[in-house]
Amino acid sequence: xxxxxxxxxxxxxxxxxxxxxxxxxxxxxxxxxxxxxxxxxxxxxxxxxxxxxxxxxxxxxxxxxxxxxxxxxxxxxxxxxxxxxxxxxxxxxxxxxxxxxxxxxxxxxxxxxxxxxxxxxxxxxxxxxxxxxxxxxxxxxxxxxxxxxxxxxxxxxxxxxxxxxxxxxxxxxxxxxxxxxxxxxxxxxxxxxxxxxxxxxxxxxxxxxxxxxxxxxxxxxxxxxxxxxxxxxxxxxxxxxxxxxxxxxxxxxxxxxxxxxxxxxxxxxxxxxxxxxxxxxxxxxxxxxxxxxxxxxxxxxxxxxxxxxxxxxxxxxxxxxxxxxxxxxxxxxxxxxxxxxxxxxxxxxxxxxxxxxxxxx
Numbered sequence: 001x002x003x004x005x006x007x008x009x010x011x012x013x014x015x016x017x018x019x020x021x022x023x024x025x026x027x028x029x030x031x032x033x034x035x036x037x038x039x040x041x042x043x044x045x046x047x048x049x050x051x052x053x054x055x056x057x058x059x060x061x062x063x064x065x066x067x068x069x070x071x072x073x074x075x076x077x078x079x080x081x082x083x084x085x086x087x088x089x090x091x092x093x094x095x096x097x098x099x100x101x102x103x104x105x106x107x108x109x110x111x112x113x114x115x116x117x118x119x120x121x122x123x124x125x126x127x128x129x130x131x132x133x134x135x136x137x138x139x140x141x142x143x144x145x146x147x148x149x150x151x152x153x154x155x156x157x158x159x160x161x162x163x164x165x166x167x168x169x170x171x172x173x174x175x176x177x178x179x180x181x182x183x184x185x186x187x188x189x190x191x192x193x194x195x196x197x198x199x200x201x202x203x204x205x206x207x208x209x210x211x212x213x214x215x216x217x218x219x220x221x222x223x224x225x226x227x228x229x230x231x232x233x234x235x236x237x238x239x240x241x242x243x244x245x246x247x248x249x250x251x252x253x254x255x256x257x258x259x260x261x262x263x264x265x266x267x268x269x270x271x272x273x274x275x276x277x278x279x280x281x282x283x284x285x286x287x288x289x290x291x292x293x294x295x296x297x298x299x300x301x302x303x304x305x306x307x308x309x310x311x312x313x314x315x316x317x318x319x320x321x322x323x324x325x326x327x328x329x330x331x332x333x334x335x336x337x338x339x340x341x342x343x344x345x346x347x348x349x350x351x352x353x354x355x356x357x358x359x360x361x
Contacts (some may be wrong), residue, residue: 001341003050003332005043006069006077006089006100008057020063033078037049041305045328046074057089066096072335075099078300082188083154086112086300101335103299105273111297114189116155117274126266127293129285131191136181137174140190147193149230150176152184156339158213158233160184166193166228194293196286198231201267202301202316203280204327205334210271212264213316217253223248234282245308251319263292270294278334281313303327 010033039054047051055064057077061104066075073093079085087105094105099146110116121128132141133153147168152160160180167173173190180188198220202213220229223246224239240246255263267282281301284292304311305324317327335341 001050001071001332001336002053003046004053004055004065004068004073004076005039005046006055006057006061006073007039007042007067008078008080009039010035012190034076037306038304039076041324042074042076042303042328045325046332048325050332055200058100060087062092062096065092065098071099072332072339072341073098074332075100076300076303078156083113084109099335099339099341101278101331103275103277103280105131106278108299109328111274111276111299112154112156114151114296115187117297118189118191120273121270121294124269126269129191129194129287129293129295131189133187133189134177135187137177140170140173140177142170144190144192149189149191149193150180151189151191152180152186153189154164154186155184156300158231158236161230161233163227163230163232163234165232166230194285194286194287196290198283198285198295199263199292200312200316201282201284202313203267203271203276203282204278204317204330206277206338209334209337210268212267213313214252214319215255215260216249216251216312216316219248219250222248240310242306242308245310249310249312249315251315259290259292266292266294268299272357273302274299277338279313279331 043052043054053068053070055061055068056304057079057144058074075089077086077089079088086108090100090102090108091105093100109122115133118128118131130144132144134140147166150165150167150173161181164176167176177190179188198218200216201216202216204211204213218231223229223235227234235246235248240248263284266284270282271280276297276299279299279301281298283295283298285295286292301313302311303313305314307315307318314324317324322330
């Protein structure tokens, strides 16, 4: 197949030029975008079996894709601006009638919006922490129990979730909500903090071929002394350095059969209810009684290639016996089978879909 790899390159900054309203001074503005090493690693993996063209998801992407007419687009774009940013390239691809990997624009838009995600989960009786959203500090209710987490509703990659996001009293709550409203210019999500273990779960495939990769546990004991037990922006991007990675993950997580079944079932339900396709990383935390709850879904999961970069989806894949190249090609296979493309039928016997061991935790 001819595959177009669509991406946003970290370091480019077209957003600043688009709008004077963009809060361009934020240190984490481009945290979601991929660096050149990740893009080259994905390209190399795809090139093992396919012809690959690179397409940067800039303002010229529509015309580039229209002329290129690839058989499939490997979508890893985070988009430019606004609540629709992750949906922008998939919407263009739908308009052009081009096939692509991953979830559609509706699912990507919903999953980026933590408020809408949690509303849908709650409607379907899928456990998620109790929450409210506010657009001013005057709207902060008193009905939620402390401690509480404060987050912007429309960010990923731990953007807007510093160590100070876990608050224990109203004064800290008001201060953190005000920061979210002023810096990110979007509503703040306030949710009850769950005190139990935290996991991230890589989901790969679709329908009958849906697989849960070995569960990753986050070990908060590895964080610097005195910080909060959350996977904060500092934990992800500052304290965990490639030259000195934190020993923050255990994969496969040490789970008894009942808890593993509970986490896997919860993630399957969330994946299906939100309409995810091909792959997704789902964050899960246990409450005080040990019951798993969905924190959020990431249908455009991070895929940093090197083990020392502590990227969770590739880490789960390696624990399942899949190399980085195998993982990328497995996403292509999942999309091709879903779309009934010839390549999907040819590759249906690939190691991912042939091996039941992938779902072992």
